[in-house]
Each structure stands twice: as structure tokens, then as C-alpha cells.
Amino acid sequence: MSDAGVQARRLLRRQPLGVAGAVVVLGLVIAAIFAPVLAPHGPKDTAFGQFVPPGREFPMGTDNLGRDVLSRVIWGARLSLYVGLASVLVGITIGSLWGIFTGYYGGIADTSSQRIVDCVMALPPIILALSLMAAVGQSVNNVILALTILLTPTAARTLRAVALGVSASPFIEAARAAGTSHLRIVLRHILPNCLATYIVLVTTNISYAIVVEASLSFLGVGAPPDEPSWGGMLTAGTQAMETAPWLIFFPGVAISLAVFALNLLGDAIRDIADPRLRGGLG
Amino acid sequence: MKSRIVTIAVVALLVGASAASFAQQDQPRYGGILTWFDYGDPARLDVHAESPLVVQQATAGVYSGLLHKDPDDPTKIAPDLAERYTASADGRTYTFYLRKGVKWHDGQPFTATDVKATFDRVLNPEFKSPKCGATLKPLVAGTEIVDPHTFQVRLKFPAPDPFLSAVSSAWCRIAAKHVLDKFGDLNKPEAQIGTGPFKFKKYERGSVIEWEKNKDYFIPGLPYLDGVKQFILVGGPTQLAAAKAGRIMLWDTWPPMGKAVSEELKAARGNEIDVYRWPINTIWIVFLNTTKPPFNEPDMRRAVHLALNRQELINKALDGAGVPCAMLDPKLVGEAALPLAEVEKIPGCRPNKDQDIAEAEKLVKKHHPNGIDIEMAFRQVGNYSDRSQLVAAQLRRIGIRGTLKTHESAAGYAAFGKGDFTLITAQDRAMDGTDPSDPFSLIWTTQGGSNYGKWSDPKFDELAERGLKATNKAERAKLYHEAQRHFLNGAPSAIPVGWVEGWFFTDKNLRNYKQSPSAYDNITFMKVWLAR
Numbered sequence: 001m002s003d004a005g006v007q008a009r010r011l012l013r014r015q016p017l018g019v020a021g022a023v024v025v026l027g028l029v030i031a032a033i034f035a036p037v038l039a040p041h042g043p044k045d046t047a048f049g050q051f052v053p054p055g056r057e058f059p060m061g062t063d064n065l066g067r068d069v070l071s072r073v074i075w076g077a078r079l080s081l082y083v084g085l086a087s088v089l090v091g092i093t094i095g096s097l098w099g100i101f102t103g104y105y106g107g108i109a110d111t112s113s114q115r116i117v118d119c120v121m122a123l124p125p126i127i128l129a130l131s132l133m134a135a136v137g138q139s140v141n142n143v144i145l146a147l148t149i150l151l152t153p154t155a156a157r158t159l160r161a162v163a164l165g166v167s168a169s170p171f172i173e174a175a176r177a178a179g180t181s182h183l184r185i186v187l188r189h190i191l192p193n194c195l196a197t198y199i200v201l202v203t204t205n206i207s208y209a210i211v212v213e214a215s216l217s218f219l220g221v222g223a224p225p226d227e228p229s230w231g232g233m234l235t236a237g238t239q240a241m242e243t244a245p246w247l248i249f250f251p252g253v254a255i256s257l258a259v260f261a262l263n264l265l266g267d268a269i270r271d272i273a274d275p276r277l278r279g280g281l282g
Numbered sequence: 283m284k285s286r287i288v289t290i291a292v293v294a295l296l297v298g299a300s301a302a303s304f305a306q307q308d309q310p311r312y313g314g315i316l317t318w319f320d321y322g323d324p325a326r327l328d329v330h331a332e333s334p335l336v337v338q339q340a341t342a343g344v345y346s347g348l349l350h351k352d353p354d355d356p357t358k359i360a361p362d363l364a365e366r367y368t369a370s371a372d373g374r375t376y377t378f379y380l381r382k383g384v385k386w387h388d389g390q391p392f393t394a395t396d397v398k399a400t401f402d403r404v405l406n407p408e409f410k411s412p413k414c415g416a417t418l419k420p421l422v423a424g425t426e427i428v429d430p431h432t433f434q435v436r437l438k439f440p441a442p443d444p445f446l447s448a449v450s451s452a453w454c455r456i457a458a459k460h461v462l463d464k465f466g467d468l469n470k471p472e473a474q475i476g477t478g479p480f481k482f483k484k485y486e487r488g489s490v491i492e493w494e495k496n497k498d499y500f501i502p503g504l505p506y507l508d509g510v511k512q513f514i515l516v517g518g519p520t521q522l523a524a525a526k527a528g529r530i531m532l533w534d535t536w537p538p539m540g541k542a543v544s545e546e547l548k549a550a551r552g553n554e555i556d557v558y559r560w561p562i563n564t565i566w567i568v569f570l571n572t573t574k575p576p577f578n579e580p581d582m583r584r585a586v587h588l589a590l591n592r593q594e595l596i597n598k599a600l601d602g603a604g605v606p607c608a609m610l611d612p613k614l615v616g617e618a619a620l621p622l623a624e625v626e627k628i629p630g631c632r633p634n635k636d637q638d639i640a641e642a643e644k645l646v647k648k649h650h651p652n653g654i655d656i657e658m659a660f661r662q663v664g665n666y667s668d669r670s671q672l673v674a675a676q677l678r679r680i681g682i683r684g685t686l687k688t689h690e691s692a693a694g695y696a697a698f699g700k701g702d703f704t705l706i707t708a709q710d711r712a713m714d715g716t717d718p719s720d721p722f723s724l725i726w727t728t729q730g731g732s733n734y735g736k737w738s739d740p741k742f743d744e745l746a747e748r749g750l751k752a753t754n755k756a757e758r759a760k761l762y763h764e765a766q767r768h769f770l771n772g773a774p775s776a777i778p779v780g781w782v783e784g785w786f787f788t789d790k791n792l793r794n795y796k797q798s799p800s801a802y803d804n805i806t807f808m809k810v811w812l813a814r
Contacts, residue, residue: 046675050598051542065598065672138688220517220662224686226671236668238519243542 018268024261032078039071043228051244061246063236069246073254075228080258083140083213083223084206087147092201094148095155100194102156103163104186114160117153125150129212133221140223143216147209155201159194166193196273203269207262214255230255308793310506314812316792318532319515319524322663322691323488328468329455330404333412333732334695335536335712335801336514338452340491341468343510343806344387345455345476346500348378348397348433349446353809356798357716359450363392363477363500364433373440373753374423376449380431384500386458387475387482394433399459401425401435410699413453413714416731417723420750421445439751444723447715452802479505479808488514499808506811516691518543518665526550531789531812535801536562536710537664538784541601547787555787559603562801563614563713565721566595566604566779568673569698569706569734576654577704577735580773585645586705587630587770587777588638589680590673596780599669603783607631609726609766610718611781614799617759618718618749620766628770642680653681659703660686661694670707698734706734710782712801718762722746725776726769735775742768 012019031038041048045067052062060069102110120128132146166172167190175185216222217231225232230251237247324336329345349367352360361367364378384392404415405422421444423436437445448454457468458475465473474482477500480493491512495505513530515521518537524530525547533539538560539547548557570577570586577583592606605611607630610619625631629638646653658677660670667688674684684705689697697703711732713720724731727746728738745765752758788795791813798804 044671044675044678046594046598046672065668065675139685220667220688225667225688226674226686235519239522240542242546 015268015271017264018271021261021264021266021268024257025265028077028081028258028261031074032081035075035078039068039074041068041071043067043072043075044226045071051240053244054246060250061244063233063247064240064244069233069250072228072233073230073250076230076233076251076254077258079140079223079227079229080210080213080255081206083143083147084209084262087144087209087213088151088202088205090144091148091151092155092198092205095152095157096159096194096198096201098152099156099159099161100163100190101186103160104167104190105182110160113156117156120149120153121157125212126215129216130219130221133216138221138224140227143213143222146216147212150212151205151209154205155198158201159197162194162197163190166190200266200270200273203262203266207259207266210255210258210262310794310809310811311813312506312811313508314814315509315511316507316531316807316810316812317511317513318530318534319513319521320491321521321537322516322661323514324491325487325692326469327471327474327485329453330400330411330414330457331409331467331469332695333453334691336691338802339512339535339805340485341455341474341476341482342452342478342802343480343493343505343808344474344478344482345457346478347450347452347455348380349450350452350806351450351798351800351803353796353804353806356796356800356804359446362450363397363456369442373442374437376435376437376445377428378433378435380433381500382431384477385498386461386477387496388458388461390458390460392456392458392477393430394427395430396459397433397456398425398427399462400454400456403457403462404454412699412731413724414448414451416729417444417448417451417714417720418454419729420723420747421448440753441750442753443717444719444750447717447720451714452800452805453714479806480507480510483509490514501808505808507807510807516663522547525787528554528789531792532787532795534560534786534788534795534797535805536564536712536782538562538600538603538782538786540665541603541785544785544787551787553790555789557785557787558797559783559785560797561611561613561781561783561799563611563716563799564710564782564801565609565611565713565725566669566708566710566782567706567725567732568777568779569703569709570775570777571701571704572735572737572775573701574704576649576656577775579649581645581649583775583777584773585642585680586677586682587774588645589635589642589676589682590630590777590779591635591676592631592780593633594676595669595672598672599665600780600782600784603785605781605783607770607778607780609769609778610721610762614713614716614781615718617755618762620763620770625766625770628767631770639679646681650681653683655683655685656704657687658684658705658707659689659694659697660707661691661709662688663691664710666708673707701734701736703734708779709734714800714802716799718758719746719750722749722762722765726774730776733776737775739768739772742772 046065048062048066050064050066052058054061058068102113129146136142214231217229218235223229233251234248320336320339322336324340326332327341329341346363348364349359350362352358365381367376367378369376404411421437421441423438426434428434461473461475471485479496479499481496483494484492493510495508515524544557570583572578596604596606608625612619658674660666670686711725727743745761749758749761793811793813795810
């Protein structure tokens with residue numbers, strides 16, 4: 001058996017749930033990338049009959065406006081992953097750099113920036129996101145902006161703690177004693193040691209971002225109503241919950257599956273990146 | 283024999299008691315609070331300056347008009363603050379004889395000075411009055427106080443039906459001069475001082491509006507209710523949940539329920555409610571802004587008119603409850619409406635869309651070979667979201683790609699009034715009455731109160747004005763037919779999707795509530811009472 005095969009078997013044995021999550025996430029990514037090919041119809045195409053139950057022609061039925069639910073669920077994967085990835089990459093990256101630099105340099109900049117983080121984190125996330133959306137208007141990019149603002153302080157707080165721990169390490173003291181500049185210490189020594197935490201934060205927060213996007217869309221302030229968002233589809237489905245339950249079932253399953261799979265994958269990556277946390281509550 | 287007599291006596295007693303109980307149930311009963319809902323938060327309450335239905339709902343029972351729609355038969359006009367009126371022989375002067383002893387809710391006496399102040403306000407050319415002013419301005423030449431209880435209106439030309447329809451409109455209610463002097467407008471809750479059957483009690487933004495009984499109401503014995511409570515419920519699921527839980531007693535105004543929702547409600551409430559289908563004298567319009575690209579170009583407006591599939595829109599968004607493409611609904615205005623058989627043959631209105639869509643595509647390509655991206659706006663109320671998605675999907679077929687932009691209800695009206703939009707996907711306009719001139723004065727003429735797209739067509743205006751002035755019914759109908767043909771065969775900006783109908787309910791506990799031909803009328807609840 002090749003090395004890759006052995007490693008795969010080892011990974012499967014050690015992280016079976018993580019592998020299962022990775023498979024589902026891979027499926028979602030493929031659905032998102034190849035949505036124009038995979039979806040049988042356009043996600044906004046209203047040319048079909050309304051409330052057609054799941055069957056051969058429409059495996060997930062049609063909605064109240066005569067759109068194919070399967071096509072919208074597939075296109076919804078693209079929107080959810082785009083929003084999740086973009087907001088998490090931007091938000092966690094900005095927050096991480098903020099936390100690492102202020103944590104390393106300390107002083108008034110660190111104290112004041114942490115008070116800002118306290119203020120933002122004191123607000124309930126969904127209320128903050130609703131207020132931001134009300135202020136900036138309804139669009140996919142504004143959902144990303146709102147999520148970025150939500151995620152930045154979390155990352156800043158977490159990475160600051162890691163940076164503080166690394167800063168107190170003997171090799172950093174040695175680097176300082178050798179006359180290495182602060183910027184070089186941060187870039188060459190602190191940042192690489194924070195990378196594992198950064199990766200874990202990114203993977204675990206994508207599912208959070210997807211849930212928040214779905215919640216905002218469900219409340220009518222997320223993506224514009226005709227965009228194929230899983231949360232928006234749920235809202236439309238609630239109006240015919242009793243007569244057309246498939247309208248809430250399929251997007252509901254999609255959200256649950258995506259979030260569960262991303263959480264499993266995130267946990268597995270965390271365990272691999274930092275074995276000390278394995279089995280812990282973190 | 284004795285037992286038979288006893289049996290007969292018991293039966294007679296039971297029958298008598300049942301009859302008495304039944305009779306008692308049909309007798310008006312005092313007390314109780316009526317609960318219903320507003321589909322949005324009105325924010326501004328000025329009945330003369332605003333046009334959203336929620337403003338009317340919030341204030342209807344607080345004010346009285348000179349005339350109003352008869353609460354016992356809303357198809358008829360009846361005296362209100364004017365106990366009677368007379369028209370001069372030439373039909374150009376109307377004299378209103380006002381009730382004496384009427385008091386405003388703050389105790390001040392009501393006189394002709396208040397009526398004059400109201401008319402001066404809505405007729406002021408500088409004052410934007412999208413409903414009352416829009417219908418009265420083309421008609422009224424001047425007003426005069428004859429004595430403290432007599433008021434006279436001079437018309438520019440004899441127009442009995444449009445004038446009386448306007449004066450009895452719920453938007454032409456009389457406001458107190460001293461209140462207008464004090465507040466400058468009628469927007470604030472404190473300024474809601476009327477002569478109506480209820481006093482304005484409370485307005486909690488986004489939550490509830492309450493009225494309480496006016497014990498000094500000028501009609502002795504009325505109202506029966508102790509008060510009215512209106513919950514501000516935004517969004518169909520919330521409204522349906524309130525109806526299913528029995529929190530609201532009435533759903534008789536915009537937005538109508540769809541058929542499936544009404545069936546779900548009927549299943550939940552069973553015999554406690556009456557569900558019925560009703561036309562609400564309201565037209566769904568797609569507005570195009572003619573003052574900026576791309577709809578300053580007549581070809582682009584024509585393309586939208588041709589591409590919109592009214593039958594699909596009515597079927598999918600209104601469960602088929604509506605009259606597609608008609609500018610006037612024959613059911614509501616009679617012979618002045620273009621026959622529906624003729625409407626269905628006009629390009630843009632005909633059910634077979636292939637030819638119209640091909641023509642529309644050509645028109646768009648002529649100006650925008652790669653299509654065009656625009657913003658499509660709508661207020662986030664009722665089922666406008668669904669309607670907007672359908673409109674956007676239909677226009678995408680001809681290369682007009684829309685990004686949907688939502689507005690909160692009051693903010694949307696403000697933006698549309700200022701012309702801050704490119705295309706409005708769904709905006710219903712409800713009529714004040716059933717005179718055929720109403721939709722023309724309100725939507726389509728250059729001076730129309732809701733001419734958001736600033737469309738102006740001299741020939742159309744001329745036909746509408748001649749229709750307004752015509753007193754002979756047949757001649758009037760002919761003029762309006764010509765106006766409708768001219769409009770539908772041109773490049774309009776306020777494009778009619780269709781007249782809206784839908785399903786509604788009343789709680790069986792609610793008595794003496796009469797459905798009105800206008801969504802704005804008969805919601806003062808002055809003669810309504812609760813059986814329990």
C-alpha cells in the first residue's frame with residue numbers, strides 16, 4: 001500500500017467523524033463550484049408550477065413561486081460557502097493580526113483595543129448583525145461585512161491570548177537579546193506559532209457564519225429575497241409549512257448538514273493541529 | 283293529558299327562551315375592545331399628507347368627514363359632520379349645513395372655520411396631498427364660510443360624482459383649525475384630535491395603536507365598543523399566527539390572504555370565523571422612473587409593459603384572485619372600464635406572451651445590446667417580496683437584470699415620493715371610491731398624487747380631464763375607453779399588473795361590520811359591536 005493510502009487509513013481510524021465531515025464539506029464545495037452544471041434549472045427561474053411535491057421531475061419539489069427547490073438548494077451551497085468563507089477569512093485574519101500585534105506590543109494600544117473588543121462582544125451577535133444590516137442595507141456583500149464585524153473581535157481576543165503566551169517563551173527572549181527587531185519577531189516567530197489556532201478558528205467559524213447568514217436571511221435582512229439562500233428559503237417555506245413541508249425540509253437539512261459537517265471537520269483539524277486539546281471541551 | 287300539557291309548556295318555554303336569546307344576540311351590545319392589525323408601522327399620521335393604508339387604519343375612527351360612506355351600506359354616501367347638503371341649479375356650488383353642538387376631542391367647538399382650514403390645507407398648491415388634495419384640486423375653484431355652521435364649495439365645472447366621492451373619502455376628513463395652528467401638521471399622536479367616535483389613546487412605534495370610546499360623540503348612543511386595539515404585525519407568518527391564535531378579530535383590508543393561507547386559517551379557527559373572497563378596489567402597479575435612465579427612454583418602458591406576464595403574476599402572487607392588466611375593473615366602476623375581452627387582446631396584456639416577449643427583447647437590445655443591470659425597489663410589506671421576485675424573473679428574460687432592494691414601509695413611501703428609485707416592482711394603490719376618475723387622478727395623470735414615475739402625456743391628461751368633466755355616463759365611458767387604449771398601447775410608466783382581490787375573515791363575535799368597496803372606508807367601527 002502506498003504512503004498516501006496508509007496515511008488515509010490512519011486518518012480514517014483516528015478521525016472517522018472528521019473524515020465524514022470532510023466528505024460532506026467536499027460535496028458542498030463541489031456543489032458550490034459546479035452549481036451552474038449540477039442544478040437542473042436556474043435558481044431564479046419561476047417558469048414552473050407552484051407547490052409541485054417532490055417527484056421525478058422535481059426531486060425536491062417546487063416553491064410558492066414555481067422555482068425548482070433542488071436548484072435553489074444547490075445554488076444555496078454556493079451562497080452559504082461564499083458568505084461563510086469570505087467573512088471568516090477576512091474577519092478572522094483582521095482579528096488575528098489585531099490580536100497578535102496588540103498582544104505582543106502591549107501597553108495602551110493593547111488595553112484600549114481590548115476594551116473595544118469587550119464592547120463589541122458585549123452585544124448579542126444576532127442583534128448586532130440585524131442592526132448592521134438595517135444600517136448598510138440588504139445585499140450579500142453587506143452580510144459578509146456584518147459577519148466580518150462580528151468575527152473580528154473574537155479572533156482578536158483569542159489570538160491575543162496565544163500571542164501573549166508565545167511572547168513569554170524563552171526563544172522570544174533570546175531573539176530580543178540578540179537584537180532582532182520587534183516586527184521581525186512578530187513575523188518570523190509569533191505568527192507561525194499562532195497559525196494552528198488561526199486555522200482552527202477559521203474552520204470552526206465557517207459553520208457559525210453560515211448559521212448567522214441563514215438567520216439573517218430568515219429574518220428578512222440577509223441576502224436579497226430572490227437570491228437562493230437557505231435561510232431565505234426557510235422563511236418562504238414557513239408560509240406553507242402545513243401544505244408544502246418540503247419547502248422547509250430540504251433547506252433545513254442542507255443547513256444542518258453543512259453546519260454539522262463543518263463542525264466535525266473543524267474539531268478534527270483542531271485535534272490534529274493541537275493534540276493537547278484532543279478530547280477537551282474547547 | 284296533564285303530562286302532554288307540561289311537555290308542550292316546557293317546549294314552548296325553551297323555544298321562547300331560545301328566540302329571546304337569539305334576539306338578544308342581534309341587539310347591539312355595549313363594551314369590549316375590537317382587535318385587528320396594521321401591516322406596517324405608519325410612522326407619520328397626517329391623514330391629509332400621507333397615503334399608506336396604515337395611516338388610515340391608525341386614524342380612521344378619530345376623525346369625521348363632511349360626508350362619509352354609510353356604515354350600514356358602504357356603497358352609499360351619507361351625511362357625517364354635514365347633516366345635509368344642497369347643490370345649485372348649475373351643479374357648480376355645493377352648500378354643506380353642519381351639525382351643531384359637535385365638539386373636538388379636546389372640548390373645543392367644531393365650526394365651519396375648521397372645514398375651511400381643512401379645505402384650504404388640502405387645496406394649497408404647495409401642499410402635497412396625495413389622496414384628498416389629488417382628487418379635489420382638479421375640481422374645486424374656491425370655498426367660503428357662509429356662517430359658523432354653513433360652508434360652501436364652488437366647483438370649476440359640474441362634477442357631482444367625482445366631487446361627492448372625494449368629499450366622502452376617508453382621506454378628506456376634517457381637522458381642527460386650532461390643532462393645525464398648534465402643531466403645523468397632523469403627524470404626531472398628540473395632534474390626533476378629531477370629532478370621531480373614538481379618541482386616539484396610544485401609539486407605541488412598531489407595536490400597537492389604541493383608540494378609546496369618545497363618550498361625547500355627536501351621534502347619541504354610538505360607538506358601541508369601548509375601544510379598538512391595532513397590533514402592528516409586519517410579515518405574513520406573524521399575521522397568520524395572530525389570526526390562528528384568535529388574537530385578531532378581523533382581517534378585512536390589505537394585504538389580502540392567499541387561498542392556501544385562508545384555508546389554513548379556516549382549518550384552525552373552524553366555525554369561529556367567516557372567510558370570504560373580496561375585491562379591495564386596489565391596483566398593483568409597477569412604477570418606472572421616467573426622469574432617469576433607463577426608463578426615460580420610451581422603448582424601455584414599452585419593453586417592460588410588453589414583457590410583464592400579468593396572468594402569471596396574478597396566478598402565482600395572488601392565487602389567481604385579481605383582474606389582470608385592466609386599468610379599471612368593470613366590477614368596480616362599471617361601463618367606464620374597457621371590456622376585459624378587449625384588454626386581453628392588447629399587446630402586453632394578451633395571455634400568449636411569445637410575440638410580446640420577442641418584441642420586448644428587441645426593444646431592450648436596441649438600447650442595451652448586453653442587457654442592463656438595474657435596482658428594483660419595493661417596500662417590505664405584505665407579499666411584495668414574492669411579487670418582486672416574480673417581476674424580476676420575468677424582466678430577466680428580456681435582459682433587464684434586477685437587484686432587489688427592500689425598504690421599510692414608511693421609508694419606502696418617502697423614497698418613492700422623492701423619485702428615489704429606478705423601478706418599483708410592487709406597489710398597490712387603493713382607490714378612495716368607485717368613481718372611474720379616481721385611479722386617473724391618483725396614479726396616471728401628470729398631477730396624479732402617486733405619479734411616482736413623473737410620467738406625463740398631454741393627450742392622456744386631456745382625455746382624463748374630459749372624462750372628469752363629462753356628466754353624460756355614456757360619453758364619459760367613451761372618453762375613459764379612449765384614454766385606456768391610448769395608455770395601454772403606448773409606453774407607460776405606472777404599469778398596471780392588475781386589480782387585487784383576496785381572502786379575508788371576520789370573527790363571528792364581531793357584529794354589524796359591513797365590507798366596503800374601498801379599503802379605506804368603514805373602518806371607523808362606529809356601529810360595530812361584539813356579541814360576547
